[in-house]
Amino acid sequence: DGGITQSPKYLFRKEGQNVTLSCEQNLNHDAMYWYRQDPGQGLRLIYYSQIVNDFQKGDIAEGYSVSREKKESFPLTVTSAQKNPTAFYLCASSISGGGQPQHFGDGTRLSIL
Amino acid sequence: QKEVEQDPGPLSVPEGAIVSLNCTYSNSAFQYFMWYRQYSRKGPELLMYTYSSGNKEDGRFTAQVDKSSKYISLFIRDSQPSDSATYLCAMTDNTNAGKSTFGDGTTLTVKP
Numbered sequence: 551d552g553g554i555t556q557s558p559k560y561l562f563r564k565e566g567q568n569v570t571l572s573c574e575q576n577l578n579h580d581a582m583y584w585y586r587q588d589p590g591q592g593l594r595l596i597y598y599s600q601i602v603n604d605f606q607k608g609d610i611a612e613g614y615s616v617s618r619e620k621k622e623s624f625p626l627t628v629t630s631a632q633k634n635p636t637a638f639y640l641c642a643s644s645i646s647g648g649g650q651p652q653h654f655g656d657g658t659r660l661s662i663l
Numbered sequence: 664q665k666e667v668e669q670d671p672g673p674l675s676v677p678e679g680a681i682v683s684l685n686c687t688y689s690n691s692a693f694q695y696f697m698w699y700r701q702y703s704r705k706g707p708e709l710l711m712y713t714y715s716s717g718n719k720e721d722g723r724f725t726a727q728v729d730k731s732s733k734y735i736s737l738f739i740r741d742s743q744p745s746d747s748a749t750y751l752c753a754m755t756d757n758t759n760a761g762k763s764t765f766g767d768g769t770t771l772t773v774k775p
Contacts, residue, residue, distance in 0.1 A: 581761050592751060592765035640706050647761030649695035654706035
């Protein structure tokens with residue numbers, strides 16, 4: 551079945567540590583996105599990529615970094631510069647930009663030890 | 664002011680009721696409108712995707728878009744306990760690289 555796989559499902563970070571969240575899709579979609587969701591809030595865009603080797607900052611990119619070396623993979627690193635990283639992180643993809651609907655993975659919940 | 668405002672809820676209805684979920688928006692460039700359903704600890708699942716004003720029906724779900732009023736709705740007929748979830752509206756303009764703007768979600772509980 552085609553879809554988006556996020557791993558791990560739960561992740562714990564120590565103070566001062568960088569952690570990387572994995573996102574893989576086998577939908578052959580060009581565009582990929584990372585969102586952060588806090589309780590009772592909608593989704594806030596962290597980074598997005600429309601094509602391999604290219605990505606742009608979203609609304610809350612500070613303290614995060616990404617790479618897009620392969621079409622099917624878009625990992626997100628939460629750096630130690632992100633002071634409030636506890637949240638639910640969602641990865642999504644769409645066929646292309648320009649209004650196509652996004653399809654989501656089942657998220658990674660990141661907590662601070 | 665947020666670009667997309669969603670009725671906050673929470674909403675609790677008896678099984679079989681008709682549910683109306685609503686969002687308003689301020690950006691007249693939005694052209695694509697989506698409704699997602701999100702179960703607890705899961706990612707959002709695309710329910711409805713519409714372009715332009717009018718109604719779109721899929722089973723028990725009807726999405727309605729009124730661009731002149733900048734208002735969208737999702738109606739659920741014959742609601743079931745399995746419909747209990749958070750519903751997110753989202754909208755996109757075709758100039759912004761596919762970036763969608765999401766409402767904060769409405770949590771629905773359907774009681775047997």
